[in-house]
Amino acid sequence: MEALENLGVWGSILIAVVWSALPIVFILLYALVTLYAEMKIAAHIQDRLAYMRTGWHGTLQPFADILKLLQKEDTISSAADRKLFRLAPYVVFMGTYGAFSAIPFSSIYIGSNIDLGVFFIVAVSSLVVVGILMGGWASNNKWSIFGAMRSAAQMVSYEIPTALAILIAVMITGSLNLQDVTKFQEGGIHNWVVFGGPLPLTQKLLLIPFTLVTFIILFIASLAEVNRTPFDLPEAESELVQGFNTEYSGMRFAMFYLAEYANMFLVSAVTVALFLGGWTSPFGSFLSGPVWGLFWFIGKCLLLVFLQIWIRWTLPRLRVDQLMYTSWKVLTPFLFVCIFGVGLILVL
């Protein structure tokens, strides 16, 4: 590191590039695992076997899928708006990847330890909405534009419950920086914000109902934010073919897919860092340390990702009006009550 710093500008640029490229390595590996896991979990829930022929229990299938996507022709329909069509996958992935810079993977690794942390994540994720609208519109296909419109409307309205739920965690921990929020919850499972945080016992007991409700609402809202079932209206195969990415093929389609998987991890990571203790060990000082921190953090996130996949094969899709009803008339009022309750308890 010191030798690089002596190189001056180029050294610092090199350090920045390497430091910021670490999450992409992780995302690619994670996407391979999740691609496989999603198909296998889906199959086993439906009493099927899924891939069995490519490698042991089909473990080589994700690599085969990637290879197939690499070989596919990059088609752009003649009526599409070529410039925006090409740009859209990058904008979507940029929004998702930008948010990874404020995720505390371990006590020693966080892309950028900025004070704004979770606020930055919420803000930069909104690039995804613009990218989806861009892709949907540029495709010049009615399914695509419908999917894009639905997706944008859904993500914008579910940003409100998400932000309110995040606000409640921030009220308890007193910081927007996810590294500080995680450190606040150190000391074991009973110190996690979902169980009231490390506060005096009476306050903690009073807080638990509110934090539990908030945690569940944040999870529901995050499902909608990443367009997963039961909120997969933007992709709704039976209605809209494939939604906003209908016209995409090959690697451009893969970019959308990767962004979706990365987004699933991202919302889980935010939930974990805010409510489930981030990289702290659930057993206090037992099995804790920077490397174990990485293990706990990724483990907790993958658990939530598994939950998202599980829900996909359990619940049917909501209608558009039910979607809006859930956001505005159920989740938001509940969160207002929670904010009021948490604020009152913290002041008393």
Place this chain on the structure above:
Amino acid sequence: MDLYIIVFYLFALITLASAAIVVISKNIVYSAFALLFTFFGVAGLYVLLMADFIAVTQLLIYVGGILVLLLFGVMLTTKVIRVDMRTATVRTFPAVVIVAALAGTLIGIFWSTDWPQSPASDGFERTIPQIGEMLLTSYLLPFEIASVVLLVALIGAAMIARRERKAL
């Protein structure tokens, strides 16, 4: 060359180039999407001024809110591509006078100002606690008035939307 200077020119270039597209482009959708990069570039410039909170708020409100709303507006209009953008020159003489006066003033300010060439401070200060404290102490009244105005606007928007439905 300092890293700070490189990053500054990068963001300045992004902002200016995309802003030029917003103004020049004949396709209104291109203009709307180019605004994304303008907002992004301006947010980057705010970060370089050590105003991280303003930068992120800029992204949240302009990209996440206003730009999406704008895109919806543009996309829901029937004629998207060949909109009659009135870019013809009319009233040349008064326009020339006003533009010349404005340009003269701006260039005058540009030359007479002593532009700082480096960041105002070396590292980031924690701005959020200060902003929060200011909003709830010294600037409580403007803060509350702004929130009431926003609430009124929100209720007004809901009222207008409701009335239209009744008429149908």
